[in-house]
Amino acid sequence: MSQKIGIVGVGRMGANMARRLKEVGYTVSAVYDVRTAAAKDLAKELGCEAATKLARITELSDVVITVVTDDKAMEGIFAKKGDSLLTGATGRLFINCATISPAVHVDVEKRAEAAGARSLEACMASSINQALQGTLYLMIGGRPEVFNRAKELLSKLSKDGELLKYIGTAGKAAQLKALVNMVMNINTAGLAEGLGLADALGLDLKIVMDVFSQTGANSRVLVTDGEDMVNRDHSCFFSASHAAKDSGIALRLSQQAKLNLPLAKATYGQYSKMTKLGLGELDKSGIAELTFKGRGAKKKAAKAKKPKKK
Amino acid sequence: MSQKIGIVGVGRMGANMARRLKEVGYTVSAVYDVRTAAAKDLAKELGCEAATKLARITELSDVVITVVTDDKAMEGIFAKKGDSLLTGATGRLFINCATISPAVHVDVEKRAEAAGARSLEACMASSINQALQGTLYLMIGGRPEVFNRAKELLSKLSKDGELLKYIGTAGKAAQLKALVNMVMNINTAGLAEGLGLADALGLDLKIVMDVFSQTGANSRVLVTDGEDMVNRDHSCFFSASHAAKDSGIALRLSQQAKLNLPLAKATYGQYSKMTKLGLGELDKSGIAELTFKGRGAKKKAAKAKKPKKK
Numbered sequence: 153m154s155q156k157i158g159i160v161g162v163g164r165m166g167a168n169m170a171r172r173l174k175e176v177g178y179t180v181s182a183v184y185d186v187r188t189a190a191a192k193d194l195a196k197e198l199g200c201e202a203a204t205k206l207a208r209i210t211e212l213s214d215v216v217i218t219v220v221t222d223d224k225a226m227e228g229i230f231a232k233k234g235d236s237l238l239t240g241a242t243g244r245l246f247i248n249c250a251t252i253s254p255a256v257h258v259d260v261e262k263r264a265e266a267a268g269a270r271s272l273e274a275c276m277a278s279s280i281n282q283a284l285q286g287t288l289y290l291m292i293g294g295r296p297e298v299f300n301r302a303k304e305l306l307s308k309l310s311k312d313g314e315l316l317k318y319i320g321t322a323g324k325a326a327q328l329k330a331l332v333n334m335v336m337n338i339n340t341a342g343l344a345e346g347l348g349l350a351d352a353l354g355l356d357l358k359i360v361m362d363v364f365s366q367t368g369a370n371s372r373v374l375v376t377d378g379e380d381m382v383n384r385d386h387s388c389f390f391s392a393s394h395a396a397k398d399s400g401i402a403l404r405l406s407q408q409a410k411l412n413l414p415l416a417k418a419t420y421g422q423y424s425k426m427t428k429l430g431l432g433e434l435d436k437s438g439i440a441e442l443t444f445k446g447r448g449a450k451k452k453a454a455k456a457k458k459p460k461k462k
Numbered sequence: 463m464s465q466k467i468g469i470v471g472v473g474r475m476g477a478n479m480a481r482r483l484k485e486v487g488y489t490v491s492a493v494y495d496v497r498t499a500a501a502k503d504l505a506k507e508l509g510c511e512a513a514t515k516l517a518r519i520t521e522l523s524d525v526v527i528t529v530v531t532d533d534k535a536m537e538g539i540f541a542k543k544g545d546s547l548l549t550g551a552t553g554r555l556f557i558n559c560a561t562i563s564p565a566v567h568v569d570v571e572k573r574a575e576a577a578g579a580r581s582l583e584a585c586m587a588s589s590i591n592q593a594l595q596g597t598l599y600l601m602i603g604g605r606p607e608v609f610n611r612a613k614e615l616l617s618k619l620s621k622d623g624e625l626l627k628y629i630g631t632a633g634k635a636a637q638l639k640a641l642v643n644m645v646m647n648i649n650t651a652g653l654a655e656g657l658g659l660a661d662a663l664g665l666d667l668k669i670v671m672d673v674f675s676q677t678g679a680n681s682r683v684l685v686t687d688g689e690d691m692v693n694r695d696h697s698c699f700f701s702a703s704h705a706a707k708d709s710g711i712a713l714r715l716s717q718q719a720k721l722n723l724p725l726a727k728a729t730y731g732q733y734s735k736m737t738k739l740g741l742g743e744l745d746k747s748g749i750a751e752l753t754f755k756g757r758g759a760k761k762k763a764a765k766a767k768k769p770k771k772k
Binding site: 278291317320328331334345350352353359360362372373376406411412414415416422443445 | 588
């Protein structure tokens, strides 16, 4: 645990991972975010440096954990020129947690190795509370020997390794993560349709959810999102715009594989529509705003308050 | 239990309900099916009459349980003229279990009452093994006083009433049943897309299903249909053509309610496509034949053997 950890991207997930690692005894050396205020706040909280250059993160850290928004941000922090995590990166280990295109993970591994560093993808299938508690479900892609080197640290984030799964070489974990989110988003969009129609038919939604829970309509998202859909409580855990991005990644993989996936397409359409309607920052449960009568962009009451327990 | 029970429609569900009722001590007086051989076989097994006229079922029974295919069959057995269950129906109780349009249940209640009889809808959200074991999940629609009259018998089919739910007036249970199947079918179609894409990407499907089961992608259909999709074991529990029919009912309800449900639409499209491709008699898990590379109508190996335990 003498390793010094740097964190790049201190949104809800990254910040909680940093808190968790500090709590279990790691040294968080520095944090970085394009939103400099967020980095400063967290640095103050953790007593570390708020780096203003990516190269400074690399300089101060043995292991750098990255949790950025999308492919473009990921390519930016591992840029081949200009300010980059790759500067002076010899011997460093990069652990990349963002849900991005699998091909970008493959490319980052190449760039890291060319710089004398190592990289792993650690795709997360859990949410902010799990990050803080160190109970993330982590799917790992990369070289097995690099995984072994990172295992102790990753275990501290994944319930002492109980929720830590090695999936395959670079890109494979990201593929699986995209699939998890694709299926989750489909189930969420489908649930919103079922509850929306039940509401329009004047059925008691409590009974409807009870019946769903005891039949073939049951799903994890019924438990996590059903009530929120009914109550219009769309506090953000996993935003609609992230859902659109992840369904989009899976959809591109399906196109490359020449597979026709109409439900994935329809779901991507719905989440993209939310973004267009200005509802992208609602939780994914906010998709019910599209399927309940009288709801939607123009209506109020779709709450996007600060997160609560889920 | 001195009531005499007649059964109309002795497919997989109806036949097992008859067996169950006989086992717990009811008198099964007569059975009827348009496929006369099926009725004869079951009548022989149960030691009752294989009626060749619907009116004969009504004559021999206090309670008539109907489990027919679709709206048309339902309207046929309750025809206003010609051979009909309504002939001499005074005092009879009809319990209608088929998944059909809610409006037809409302109409059948009217017709039954005009003939001096009573009717209930008892929509089932379980499969053939549960019918035999008397552990069906039953959603009841109709008049509360008629429900009370039928409660003892219905309890014998629904785990001593533990799985017996009164939903509302005529048509309401059928609406909810259509919603259950709509959401179940969406989740099934979505799962088939996830597993099909995982397969095309060369991922280990055992790991994929394990990850799905522990994340937001989890669902009841992952448990019931996941392995069957991977193994192409599409022995029929709930056929693709029934799935198309039920998603179609829900879709019409949504159109009447002026709701746009793109996932329900896409799912209906997939199950309708199966029927068109001649795959309608496969289990609903057979939808994976549309999403796995190299599978489909022209390929062999999609088994539709006789049912096994599920």
